[in-house]
Amino acid sequence: MTPSAAVEDAFRSEWGRVLGAVVRSTGDLDLAEESAQEAFATALRTWGRDGVPERPGAWLTTTARRHALDVLRRRRVEADKSEAAARRGERVDGPGRAPDAVHDEVERGLDDEAWTPDDPDGDLLRLLFTCCHPALPLDGRVTLTLRSLTGMTTAQVARAFLVPEATMSQRLVRAKRRIRATGIAFRVPPPAQRPERTSSVLAVLYVLFTEGYDAWAEPADDVEGCAERRALAGDAVRLARLVARLLPDEPEARGLLALLLLQHARRGARTGSDGVSRTLAEQDRARWRRDEITEGLSVLDGALAVRRPGPYQVQAAIAALHCRAATAGETDWAEVLALYDVLFEMTPTPVVALNRAVAVAEVHGVEAGLSAVDAVARDPALASYHLLPALRADLLTRAGRPADAVVELRRALDQVDREGDRRLLRSRLAALGGASAPDAG
Amino acid sequence: MRYLLLVIEPDVPDRGPDADIVDWVRRHDADGSRVLGERLRPAADVRRVRVRDGSTLVTDGPFTESKEVIGGFDLIEAPDLDAALAIAAEHPGAWGGGTVEVHPFWPTDGVGPE
Numbered sequence: 164m165t166p167s168a169a170v171e172d173a174f175r176s177e178w179g180r181v182l183g184a185v186v187r188s189t190g191d192l193d194l195a196e197e198s199a200q201e202a203f204a205t206a207l208r209t210w211g212r213d214g215v216p217e218r219p220g221a222w223l224t225t226t227a228r229r230h231a232l233d234v235l236r237r238r239r240v241e242a243d244k245s246e247a248a249a250r251r252g253e254r255v256d257g258p259g260r261a262p263d264a265v266h267d268e269v270e271r272g273l274d275d276e277a278w279t280p281d282d283p284d285g286d287l288l289r290l291l292f293t294c295c296h297p298a299l300p301l302d303g304r305v306t307l308t309l310r311s312l313t314g315m316t317t318a319q320v321a322r323a324f325l326v327p328e329a330t331m332s333q334r335l336v337r338a339k340r341r342i343r344a345t346g347i348a349f350r351v352p353p354p355a356q357r358p359e360r361t362s363s364v365l366a367v368l369y370v371l372f373t374e375g376y377d378a379w380a381e382p383a384d385d386v387e388g389c390a391e392r393r394a395l396a397g398d399a400v401r402l403a404r405l406v407a408r409l410l411p412d413e414p415e416a417r418g419l420l421a422l423l424l425l426q427h428a429r430r431g432a433r434t435g436s437d438g439v440s441r442t443l444a445e446q447d448r449a450r451w452r453r454d455e456i457t458e459g460l461s462v463l464d465g466a467l468a469v470r471r472p473g474p475y476q477v478q479a480a481i482a483a484l485h486c487r488a489a490t491a492g493e494t495d496w497a498e499v500l501a502l503y504d505v506l507f508e509m510t511p512t513p514v515v516a517l518n519r520a521v522a523v524a525e526v527h528g529v530e531a532g533l534s535a536v537d538a539v540a541r542d543p544a545l546a547s548y549h550l551l552p553a554l555r556a557d558l559l560t561r562a563g564r565p566a567d568a569v570v571e572l573r574r575a576l577d578q579v580d581r582e583g584d585r586r587l588l589r590s591r592l593a594a595l596g597g598a599s600a601p602d603a604g
Numbered sequence: 605m606r607y608l609l610l611v612i613e614p615d616v617p618d619r620g621p622d623a624d625i626v627d628w629v630r631r632h633d634a635d636g637s638r639v640l641g642e643r644l645r646p647a648a649d650v651r652r653v654r655v656r657d658g659s660t661l662v663t664d665g666p667f668t669e670s671k672e673v674i675g676g677f678d679l680i681e682a683p684d685l686d687a688a689l690a691i692a693a694e695h696p697g698a699w700g701g702g703t704v705e706v707h708p709f710w711p712t713d714g715v716g717p718e
Contacts, residue, residue: 298685344708344710345685345708346607346682346683346684346685346688346708347685347686348683348684348685348686348687350684350686352686353686353687355690355693356689356690
């Protein structure tokens with residue numbers, strides 16, 4: 164491996180650990196970021212000349228911690244100078260001076276002799292719980308997690324989320340400021356708060372995954388930033404793998420990993436070569452990644468064996484049923500419906516009810532499916548959810564009511580915002596003879 | 605860090621002493637996390653003061669229609685937010701019908717406006 168490839172490799176695997184180690188000693192996320200960046204820049208300069216160190220992670224952590232210590236000492240000297248100047252009556256603008264006791268403690272924490280043995284996993288876990296603290300706004304949690312755990316730059320995160328870099332930068336600054344202002348500590352939460360805080364971590368990873376996975380149902384060539392967004396799904400899988408390993412007693416963490424693996428395995432089949440998104444029934448199952456499905460199924464079995472079911476495990480079990488069916492026709496819909504009943508009991512949301520309606524139609528017939536859809540159709544949460552009219556259109560077509568289906572498809576087209584789905588709806592409309600030109604609009 | 609706990613609860617004429625609260629106060633006085641705190645009199649005894657265009661208006665308060673009031677407050681010292689939330693969760697005011705709000709103080713050292 165070339166030295167620069169080694170640095171790149173270490174960046175992917177070690178960024179969060181290096182950052183977490185400095186945060187542990189200083190409690191200062193900005194300083195930790197600067198120091199981690201400096202360590203990787205130093206590695207780029209020196210590994211070519213001196214060779215790649217035996218333990219790159221430890222080398223990078225030590226380098227980052229030294230840099231942090233240098234910065235803190237420099238700040239202290241400057242604060243002393245401005246204090247002396249202030250005593251002489253000169254006015255000097257600059258960072259305020261932290262109390263000496265605080266300074267001493269932080270410097271002691273950074274001192275190599277006082278450095279406790281490496282606890283890279285613990286550092287990562289603390290960092291993750293901090294970035295996903297429920298006191299932070301959800302968008303801040305998601306971006307901070309990406310930035311801190313994967314080392315993506317603010318510009319990269321901004322591109323992936325299709326927002327201007329300045330907006331993303333503001334989001335990160337706000338989140339970090341809230342960490343300091345409200346006193347969010349860099350640590351694993353006490354046992355009483357563990358369940359709530361773990362759910363927040365898992366929810367952040369799921370949001371992250373969905374952001375990326377949705378881009379796999381888009382025509383990559385025609386949608387700006389699609390490749391970057393798709394990569395988020397892989398990042399989320401890696402982070403879920405980490406969380407499942409770090410929280411071995413949390414079956415829901417393994418449930419989430421299984422769910423992400425089983426969905427991600429289908430990514431390559433989510434759009435056709437025509438850039439039209441494909442429903443589960445229409446996907447070319449030969450393009451599903453069997454190796455990833457096998458892994459997902461075994462992770463799920465491990466989680467279910469703990470016998471503490473939760474929404475992620477149930478969703479993963481549903482995904483597993485789809486993955487196990489060689490063709491759409493062989494899907495065990497009765498079992499899918501039974502699992503949706505369980506899921507709806509755990510999380511009675513209109514979106515779950517809508518997904519359940521799909522299974523109802525398969526098990527009890529199209530009319531029963533339509534009734535199940537109508538039962539939630541007026542829920543305000545679904546007011547602009549294009550999958551509601553899209554599902555009605557599908558069921559109405561199967562019920563032999565094409566004119567009604569056309570009305571629903573037009574409504575869905577008004578609400579859809581993703582290009583792959585728009586093309587899918589247009590092709591459905593064209594098949595019913597209700598289309599204007601397929602490319603119009 | 606310091607946090608202000610506001611106990612929001614249904615307005616009742618007289619709360620009287622409460623064994624659970626006495627116990628909470630005793631424990632957090634003992635471990636040094638509680639700095640000070642008081643139970644507040646019911647809404648009927650509250651007055652609101654506003655100065656508008658130079659004249660002072662005093663009205664009954666706090667919110668004539670509101671069924672919930674600030675029934676008490678505590679100032680606590682906690683190492684971090686999670687610890688403060690745990691102390692708040694032990695407060696009897698958070699149980700049953702009540703809510704305990706956890707307010708960080710403004711400004712904090714080195715932290716600018718959001």
